[in-house]
Amino acid sequence: MAKLSSQLNLYIYEEIRKVLDYTMKDIISDISKLKDETKQLNVIIEEKVKNVTMELTENLRTPTVTFTARDLKFDSNLIGKTLIFPNLIVNFDDGYDNTTGVFTAPYSGMYLLTVQLCPEMNDSIHAFIKVGNGKILADLNFRNNVGEHGPCVSSNGVDFLTKGDKAWVFCTHANSNGDVIYIGGHGNSFSGTLIHR
Template structure:
């Protein structure tokens, strides 16, 4: 009887002593946790990789945009330099032109002193086509009148006032012309129908270029005898000119 009871106890004991949380169950649970953890790690690695790729892509785009901005800024700077140089050159050119205008205006404001006045003809019976030469200089500022040739040479371009006075002997006449570079600018007849000397004068305004030449020429005259009469007391034959405006 005792032997039978002992056998029953031995058969029942292993079933009754095995715990619910066996080693196998623990290892299975641990393995499951490890697998889940590994899956989670893999997912995290994937997410981190995706984020890294996004960051790399963003950095690449940012670098490309930065290079584009840099290129655009350099282009703008270069264009600005070119435009600034063009504006500077244009301003300098305009300044030079304005300074030239100022100099021209200064030149016009300060009128050069050009005046001549000569009397006493070298020949009192000049023939037709001859130049009347006035030999005695009263005034010759600018030294532009020659008493040797009777020709005034304009030192400056501008407007001149020219006056001619001739004293014609009694009962004589003279047709004279004021000539500028071989062109008549004024022609007049001075005639005395009486047996006395009469003086006649005329004034002409002429526009001359630098180097233009002006003289008095006999166009026609009485047939013979003394034509022009002169004396220091009463009768002066004169040739006068003055610059009144510079071009």
């Protein structure tokens, strides 16, 4: 009986050892698979983080939007008209239309807009930079009592424009319907720059 009991104990011990061996092998195999899956998951996560970071960086970067147009299409009969500056010096992102005199914001952001005009001797001009629905951004009001061809004067302003908002130079007053702007020196200009998005 003692011999049988000893053999039974040995058998039970062997069976338990076999079960433990199989269980350990399964656990080790599962851990190995888990490590491989974790590595793959880390690679996927790193790639996603890299892509999102690049996208956020691109969205935060202020794109280059700038224009300068000079001279005037017309230098008489300006009252009540949008001033058109036909000669483009620079027009990054094609926001300024030199046939209408209107700038259209290609992105939402803070824009700096500037107008410069050169009234003839003894002539005066009053013009606004208007934005959006007609809000006055800058006011240029000057009478030339100084010299035959100048000085040129400028006015500027900064405002937030939503993508698609318009900006233009509008003449509210000139002292005559005749030639009031000196156009020989190319000093008349309208320009703008996106300074922050």
